[in-house]
Amino acid sequence: MPLSDAEVSHVARLARLGLSDEELALMRDQLSHILEYIELLQEVDVTGVEPTAQVTGLVSVMRPDVVKGALSRDEVLANAPDQRDGMFRVKPVFED
Template sequence: MTHPLTRDEVAHVAHLARLRLSDTELDLFTAQLGQVLEHAADMNELDLEGVKPTAHPFGLVNVVRADEVRTSLDRDEVLAMAPDAEDGRFAVPRIMGEAP
């Protein structure tokens, strides 16, 4: 059986998410993610001629809320959850380059 997903593709996606995977993990996830894709590919077996694509299981549209301010979280509590903070802001390792 051909793999629906290559090891290189998994490595690429891992890089985009900045995940460092070992060789063993790469093999493991290539197989596991491949099974997920195969499962989803089962849909292709069905005859869906004339069936409109479904974007969402609910038939709802335009679910909106009024533009009214609600109380935000307490900053000290929020920052206490972070590994590091400085000057009322979250401190993170410097990311090279600019935002996409």
């Protein structure tokens, strides 16, 4: 399904792409080939094939959360550059 320059220009404008004449010709050829391939796929007999969105089993790659013991206040403040009364001290960020 060959596309015209006008159709490719329209798609480029919708995508807010500024294409040179050379880029327009390249995109016309590439998009036309993509559409030809889609037309070829339309000819495949899929009778009896269930529509699917995912062909492999979904498996979470994230590890499960494991509850661990927390650090004590003294352990947390041990490396603090400045602390007082069990709290971090930081420089003020607002000026009066």
